Amino acid sequence: MLLRHVTIDCADPYELAGFWSKVTGWPVSDVDKPGDDEVLVEAPAPVPGLLFIRVPEAKTVKNRVHFDWVPTELTRDEEVERIVALGAKLHEDHRTAEGRGWVTLLDPEGNEFCVEQGKPTPVG
Incomplete structure (x- = not known):
């Protein structure tokens, strides 16, 4: 299949x-x-x-399935900035002081998706 x-x-x-x-x-x-x-x-x-x-109905609750994206060319933080500039909204920020973690964004219709750490994000 x-x-x-x-x-x-x-x-x-x-x-x-x-x-x-x-x-x-x-x-x-x-x-x-x-x-x-x-x-x-x-x-x-x-x-x-x-x-x-x-579909005729609007999104009303949290997604049951969502995408987890890993940047291949940019750091996670650069990718988050790029996607927000395209129209996404920051939903939840799970980045840590050590540079680990992920960011949950919303697409223009409110669907959640995550951007995880790919290329290391410099700390500081």
């Missing part, structure tokens, strides 16, 4: 897919357009894509 997509319910699939495309660097599918009810962010194989589907 192969995991094809991770599906995220949302109010505006094209807008939220655009945010996640900028976060990941993965493209929005060429066949998807603003106003579509389903929009795919295409991940490099064999990683599953992110499929955003319009």
Whole structure:
């Protein structure tokens, strides 16, 4: 069995897919357009894509599943700053004085996700 997509319910699939495309660097599918009810962010194989589907109800509680991202090019703190500049909001800060820990952010529709320590973050 192969995991094809991770599906995220949302109010505006094209807008939220655009945010996640900028976060990941993965493209929005060429066949998807603003106003579509389903929009795919295409991940490099064999990683599953992110499929955003319009639903009528708003998010009301904490996610039961969320992403834990590990930066590969930047430090955790640089990555958090970059993602916040793209439109995410800081939700919970679990960084320690020793430079360890993670940060929980909210995407533009309030879905939680974490940025963990990848490349060491200098202390001081």
